[in-house]
Amino acid sequence: MAGAARDLTGQVILITGASSGIGLAAATALAARGAGIVIVGRDKDRLREAVSQVAAAGGPRPLSYEADFTRLDDVHLLADQLRQRLRRIDVLASNAGLVVLGKKTTVDGHEETVQVNHLGGFLLAHLVREQLRGGRLVVTSSDVHKSRGIDPANLSANTGWAAYSASKSANILFAQEANRRWPDVTAVSFHPGVVRSRFSSGTLMRPLFSINPFLISPAKGADTLVWLASAQPNELQPGGFYVKRTLKTPAAHATDQQTAARLWDASLAAVGIGWASP
Secondary structure, eight states, X not given: OTTTTOOOTTOEEEEESOSSHHHHHHHHXXXXXXXXXXXXXXOHHHHHHHHHHHHHHSSSOOEEEEOOXXXXXXHHHHHHHHHHHOSOOSEEEEOOOOOOSSOOBOTTSSBHHHIIIIIHHXXXXXXXXXXXXXXXXXXXXXXXXXXXXXXXXXXXXXXXXXXXXXXXXXXXXXXXXXXXXXXXXXXXXXXOOSBOSSXXXXXXXXXXXXXXXXXXXXXXXXXXXHHHHHSOGGGSOTTOEEETTEEEXXXXXXXXXXHHHHHHHHHHHHHTOTTTOO
16 A cells, blocks of 8 residues: 555654554654654553563664653643654644543643543644654544534533534544645644444443444554655645545534634643733
8 A cells, every 4th residue: 555665764653552553553663764763652651561562673672661641741741752752743743532431631731532532632743843844733523523512612511522622623633724825834634443442441332432343443543644754755734634544524623624623722721821822
């Protein structure tokens, strides 16, 4: 397939949510092509195991950072560390995600699913904006976005599965608007499929994501992420939404430019950098 054999030696690829699931599978596959991988996760023990797995695949020994996106202070600390260590980031794979059943508010005052799935990655991209110039932003979304849009006037309007769906719409809108506002960054989003993972660990939905016989493996789920991170620039549609390496049209509520612009401004305000960012 196009881009499948591209050598990535010298590339710096940062993947959030990379200590398990599709993030770890993608990190391992990209390291095998020679990329320098930066792994971000929230569990110290799983991070340690992930570093060993990725290091065994090839490429330079990966860097790893612990950060919990339920706390925006963690994202700021992570960005400070990345700016000190990395001159550039060729690919930022914004992949951290979860779903919380019921209503749960973070210390920052936002619905937890929306903060982790959208606001945390949005903030990180802004904080490492200089390192990302000339690079690529790959945002993990989902076909579940079709069931609900995000309301820029009330980002925490929904809870549970509705909040997850809204956050996945936000992922697509973020990639589209980033592509418009940051012309020196190629931004895309994708649906990985329903993957067997730790995604819903600790919730009543765990059987859906861990033992359901119709789930795909993390490696298969990561395939489109790996392709989007490694494809030649002329193979990608900037701002595009991909499923199985194929460009797809998202739901109408996830393609509206006015909504995307309003979401961008609302997200800047929500993460507390609206006064300092373009």
